[in-house]
Amino acid sequence: MALYIVEADCISCGDCEPVCPTNSITEGAIVFKIDKKTCTECEGDFDVPQCVKVCPIDNCILPLEA
Amino acid sequence: MSSQDTLSRELALRIGLAARALPDTDAKRLFNVLTHCVGLPITEDKLGSINLKTLKTAQEGEFSNIDDLQLKKALHILKTDAEMGEALAPEIDAYSEGDMPGSVRIAFASNDATNVDGHFGSCSQFMIYQVSADEARLIDIRDTGIPAGLEVDDKNLFRAELIQDCQVIYIASVGGPAAAKIVKLGIHPIKLTGSESIAGIIERLQTVIAGTPPPWLAKVMGIEANNRFRFERAATG
Numbered sequence: 066m067a068l069y070i071v072e073a074d075c076i077s078c079g080d081c082e083p084v085c086p087t088n089s090i091t092e093g094a095i096v097f098k099i100d101k102k103t104c105t106e107c108e109g110d111f112d113v114p115q116c117v118k119v120c121p122i123d124n125c126i127l128p129l130e131a
Numbered sequence: 132m133s134s135q136d137t138l139s140r141e142l143a144l145r146i147g148l149a150a151r152a153l154p155d156t157d158a159k160r161l162f163n164v165l166t167h168c169v170g171l172p173i174t175e176d177k178l179g180s181i182n183l184k185t186l187k188t189a190q191e192g193e194f195s196n197i198d199d200l201q202l203k204k205a206l207h208i209l210k211t212d213a214e215m216g217e218a219l220a221p222e223i224d225a226y227s228e229g230d231m232p233g234s235v236r237i238a239f240a241s242n243d244a245t246n247v248d249g250h251f252g253s254c255s256q257f258m259i260y261q262v263s264a265d266e267a268r269l270i271d272i273r274d275t276g277i278p279a280g281l282e283v284d285d286k287n288l289f290r291a292e293l294i295q296d297c298q299v300i301y302i303a304s305v306g307g308p309a310a311a312k313i314v315k316l317g318i319h320p321i322k323l324t325g326s327e328s329i330a331g332i333i334e335r336l337q338t339v340i341a342g343t344p345p346p347w348l349a350k351v352m353g354i355e356a357n358n359r360f361r362f363e364r365a366a367t368g
Contacts, residue, residue, distance in 0.1 A: 072346050073346045073347065073349075073350045074346075074347055075346065075347065076319070076345070076347050077345060095345070095346060096345070096346060121314075122314075122347075123314075
């Protein structure tokens with residue numbers, strides 16, 4: 066259970082990085098990326114994933130197909 | 132009208148242009164106020180001596196209801212060489228679809244035609260450029276005035292639709308709901324931290340296009356996904 070950032074849509078604004086409760090978001094070589102090992106989709110911390118909430122682009126952060 | 136005979140062509144042009152910057156003002160009205168300010172004949176030196184206050188209080192406050200900003204703009208036009216005024220309306224280059232492969236169409240919110248100094252909802256025009264790595268063409272200037280007789284419910288949507296064919300818009304500022312309307316039309320808004328020259332932005336953008344455009348830009352430029360990720364391999368491999 067984790068989210069991922071769609072590379073083609075991410076504009077590298079960095080808004081998602083500070084809101085992640087598990088510090089799973091880091092700036093990668095191309096765009097920001099989410100560590101799927103630590104991402105909890107904010108379960109236990111928030112009702113909705115915070116990165117999705119602050120992301121200015123629609124459908125840029127999606128659930129990984131498990 | 133004989134008084135106007137003594138007015139140089141240059142100054143007449145400036146007065147005409149300045150009047151256009153003021154609401155409900157034609158050249159004659161402005162001319163009368165200026166005459167009241169400095170007397171006849173109107174000369175360049177005399178115009179230079181007018182400040183905002185004199186203009187505002189002249190002729191029993193004829194212009195007292197006009198916004199300071201608009202008056203300042205008019206004053207600026209009155210005091211600057213009309214040659215500069217011609218630079219205000221730069222020439223539009225011919226462009227037809229497919230002329231410039233690997234290019235993006237950019238809108239710049241501008242009031243003075245050379246800088247991105249406009250708020251999305253209030254700038255007087257959008258300067259439309261087609262930009263590729265080694266070329267930039269001004270292909271259109273779109274006036275943001277709403278044509279007479281046209282009823283527009285949503286001014287910001289009207290403005291966004293004016294630039295619907297662009298992939299990116301640079302603005303000095305934009306409100307949240309307006310930005311949402313821009314994004315919805317598939318245009319990527321970029322807000323600058325202050326006023327910047329269009330030429331400077333284009334130059335920077337060209338370096339980016341010539342190098343490795345970020346994926347979102349590559350996508351709007353129509354670069355195939357396969358070619359887009361060369362950078363990833365280079366960066367990680």
